[in-house]
Amino acid sequence: MKQKKYFVELLLPLAAVLLLAALFLSRKAFQTGIHIDVSPVSAKKSNFHFIPEHWREAKLQQLRRDENFKDLRFSDQLDLFLKLCDWTHRQWRTSIPDPYPLSNAVDILADIRSGKTGGFCGQYAYVLADVLKAMGFFAVRYVELWSATGESHFVVEAWSDQFGKWLVLDPAENIYYEIPGLGVPASALEVRSALLGAGPATARAAGEPRAERGRHKLHLYANFAVSLRSDLMRSTRPLTVGDRFAMFLFFRDERIDPGAFNGRIPYSHVTSRVEDIYFDCNYVRVEHRIDKKARQAFFTFTSEGSMFNFDRFALSLDRGKSWRPCADSLSVPLAGGNSSLWVAPVNMLGRFGRPTKVDIIAE
Numbered sequence: 037m038k039q040k041k042y043f044v045e046l047l048l049p050l051a052a053v054l055l056l057a058a059l060f061l062s063r064k065a066f067q068t069g070i071h072i073d074v075s076p077v078s079a080k081k082s083n084f085h086f087i088p089e090h091w092r093e094a095k096l097q098q099l100r101r102d103e104n105f106k107d108l109r110f111s112d113q114l115d116l117f118l119k120l121c122d123w124t125h126r127q128w129r130t131s132i133p134d135p136y137p138l139s140n141a142v143d144i145l146a147d148i149r150s151g152k153t154g155g156f157c158g159q160y161a162y163v164l165a166d167v168l169k170a171m172g173f174f175a176v177r178y179v180e181l182w183s184a185t186g187e188s189h190f191v192v193e194a195w196s197d198q199f200g201k202w203l204v205l206d207p208a209e210n211i212y213y214e215i216p217g218l219g220v221p222a223s224a225l226e227v228r229s230a231l232l233g234a235g236p237a238t239a240r241a242a243g244e245p246r247a248e249r250g251r252h253k254l255h256l257y258a259n260f261a262v263s264l265r266s267d268l269m270r271s272t273r274p275l276t277v278g279d280r281f282a283m284f285l286f287f288r289d290e291r292i293d294p295g296a297f298n299g300r301i302p303y304s305h306v307t308s309r310v311e312d313i314y315f316d317c318n319y320v321r322v323e324h325r326i327d328k329k330a331r332q333a334f335f336t337f338t339s340e341g342s343m344f345n346f347d348r349f350a351l352s353l354d355r356g357k358s359w360r361p362c363a364d365s366l367s368v369p370l371a372g373g374n375s376s377l378w379v380a381p382v383n384m385l386g387r388f389g390r391p392t393k394v395d396i397i398a399e
Contacts, residue, residue, distance in 0.1 A: 070326055070328070070333070070370055070396065070397070070398060071396075071397040071398075072324050072326065072333060072394065072395065072396055072397070073394070073395040073397065074322045074324070074392065074393070074394050074395075075392055075393040075394075077319050077320070077321055077322075077392060078200065078316045078319070079316055079319065079321070079340065079342075080311040080314065080315050080316045081311065081315050081316070081340075082311060082312045082313070082315040083307075083309065083311075083312050084264055084285055084305065084307070084312055085264070086177070086264055086265065086266075086344075087264065087265035087266070087267050088169075088174045088175070088265075088267060088344035088345060089166075089169045089174060089266055089267045089268075089269060090267065090345070091174070091345040091383070091384040091385055092384075093267075093269050093270060095140055095141075095142045095166075095269040095270070096166065096169055096170050096269055097170075098142055099141050099142050099166055099167070099170045100170040100171070102142075103145075103167075103170075105119075105120055105123045105167055105170075105171070106170075106171065108120070108123065112198060113196060113197060113198040114196065114198055114199070114203075114221060116171070117168070117194060117196070117203070117205060117212075118205075118212065118242040118243075118246070119242075120164065120167050120168060120171065121164060121205045121206075121207045121210060121212065121242040121243075122210055122242045122243035122244075123167070124160055124163050124164040124167060124207040125160065125207045125208070125209075125210035125242070125243065126243075127145060127148070127149075127163065128148045128149070128154070128155055130154075130155070130156050130208065131148075131154025131155060131156065132154045132156065133153050133154050133155050133156060133158070133159055134153060134154065135152075135153055136153070136274045137152075137153050137155070137159065137274060138271065138272070138273070138274055139158075139162045139268040139271055139274055139275040140162060140166055140268055140269040140270075140271070141162060141163040141165075141166035141167060141170075141269075142166075142269070144159045144162060144163055145163065156208060157189050157190040157191070157206075157208040158190045158275075160190075160207040160208040161178050161179075161190040161191055161192050161207065161208070162178070162268065163207070164192050164205060164207040165177075165178060165192050165266055166269060168192070168194055169266070171385075171387075172383060172385035172386065172387030173194055173195070173387065174266075174344035174345050174383060175194065175195035175317040175318065175343075175344055176192060176193070176194045176195070176266055177192070177193055177262045177263045177264075177266050178190060178191075178192060178262070178263040178266065178284075179191045179192065179193050179204065179224050179260055179261070179262050179263075180260065180261045180262075180263075180280060180284055181224070181256040181257055181258075181259070181260050182256070182258065182259040182260070182296050182297075183255050183256045183258050183259075183296070184255075184258045184259075184293040184295065184296050185296070186296050186297075187255075187256060188256070189206075189208075189253065189256045190208070191204055191205065191206045191207075191208075191224070192204070192205045192206075192207065193205070193223060193224060193262060195317040195318065196221065197317075197318050197388075197389055197390045199220055199221065200316070200390065201220075201221075201223060201314075202223045202224075202314055203221035203222065203223060204221075204222060204223055204224045204227060205242065206242075206253065207242075209249075209252060209253055210241060210242045210243050211239045211240060211241055211242055211249050211252060211253070212239075212240060212242055213226070213227045213230075213237045213238065213239055213240070214237065214238050214240050215235070215236075215237060215238075216236050216237075216238050222237050223314065224257060224260045224262070225260070225287065225310065225313070225314065227254065227257045228257040228258065228259075228260060230254070231254050231255065231257050231258060232258075232291050237254070239251060239252045239253065239254065258292075258293060258296065259286070259287075259292055259293070259296050259297075260286075260287055261280075261284040261285055261286040261287065261303055262284060262285055262287075262313055263280075263283055263284050263285075264283050264284065264285055264305065265283055281302045281303050281304060282304050283304075283305075284303055284305065285303070285305040285306070285307060285312065285313060286301055286303035286305065286306045286307070287306075287307060287308070287310075287313055288301065288306050288307070288308050289308050315342075316342060317342050317343065317344075317389070318339075318342055318343045318381055318389025318390050319339065319340075319342050319343075319381070319389060319390050319392065320337050320338070320339055320349065320379050320380060320381055320389070320390075320391075320392040321337070321338045321339070321340055321392075322335055322336075322337055322379065322392050322394055323335070323336045323338075324336075324394075326370070331369060331370045331371075332367050332368065332369055332370060333367070333368045333370055333396060334365070334366075334367050334368075335365065335366045335367075335368065335379075335394070336364060336365045336366075337349050337362070337364050337365070337366070337379055338364065339381045339389075342381070342389075343381040343383055343389050344383065345383045345384045345385070346381055346382075346383055346384075347382050347383055347384045347386075348361055348362070348381075348382050349361075349362040349363070349364060349379055349380070349381060349382065350362055350379070350380050350381075350382050350388065351366070351377060351378070351379055352377065352378040352379075352380075352391070353375075353376075353377055353378075355376075355378065356378055356380075356391055359380070359388075362379060368396065370396070370398075372398055373398055374395070374396065374397050374398055375395075375396045376393060376394065376395050376396070377393075377394050377396075378391040378392065378393050378394070379391065379392050379394070380392070
């Protein structure tokens with residue numbers, strides 16, 4: 037009996053050790069069996085609500101049908117934006133808009149071409165924004181600039197999937213701004229920072245040849261506000277100064293010059309939070325879980341409202357060379373080996389946003 041009891045006492049700790057080893061090995065196997073990497077998604081969000089043009093707007097369809105900008109050839113997204121800016125600039129010579137036309141490209145172009153009125157920076161901006169929307173780029177807004185002495189100007193900002201940022205386009209002057217050394221187009225805030233001494237920004241021509249244009253109009257970026265809506269094509273009256281003060285969001289920090297507005301900012305909406313103006317667009321958030329027993333990976337996709345006029349997701353298994361429609365959830369069998377997939381948001385005019393890459397890695 038004593039010998040049997042001794043064997044039992046010896047086996048109990050051994051069994052415990054074997055059990056712990058089994059648990060460790062199974063945990064290790066779970067950890068190292070399959071690993072999923074999702075490319076990081078930038079997700080800065082605004083506290084303000086931006087209203088885009090509706091993709092079914094009749095005048096948007098008319099503009100695309102009647103004008104020849106849709107036939108432009110381009111090498112990449114930035115090249116297309118610059119050619120659309122150049123196309124807009126070449127439609128008329130700067131003149132006085134009297135009577136003041138409606139705030140949409142169809143009526144502006146018709147009235148100026150007929151000699152009924154003229155157009156300056158505001159009309160160039162309205163036309164370019166509508167042209168961008170007609171080409172499927174709905175993340176656009178009007179930007180009102182104010183120099184320290186109260187001189188104003190109107191330009192456009194558009195979201196670039198190519199660079200993952202907002203960039204400013206000035207169709208009245210046919211220029212954009214570039215951050216030297218990086219080859220990256222600048223936003224209105226970055227041009228303002230350059231003006232206030234944070235670093236250089238170079239004005240470059242949007243039309244060919246795209247040579248440097250010096251510091252042209254740079255002083256106007258001392259103060260700026262962006263529109264909270266771009267759905268002006270259906271408006272039956274021109275946008276007034278009062279309308280702009282009510283629908284634009286003004287950026288305020290410690291470097292604004294209060295003298296530009298006689299000590300009182302006239303805009304109804306004011307923010308010092310950069311993300312309220314420079315939020316991220318056109319991305320996909322990917323969540324996943326692994327069912328090891330079923331050898332399946334389950335994915336869910338959401339654009340988090342980052343794409344205006346969102347329609348669907350698209351899936352690619354060959355680095356974006358070919359795409360197929362995809363639901364907002366997907367199951368993938370884990371057959372061993374490494375694989376990758378890409379998922380992108382697509383809007384109602386078929387324009388793709390930024391793809392998110394997913395790597396399924398067998399370890």
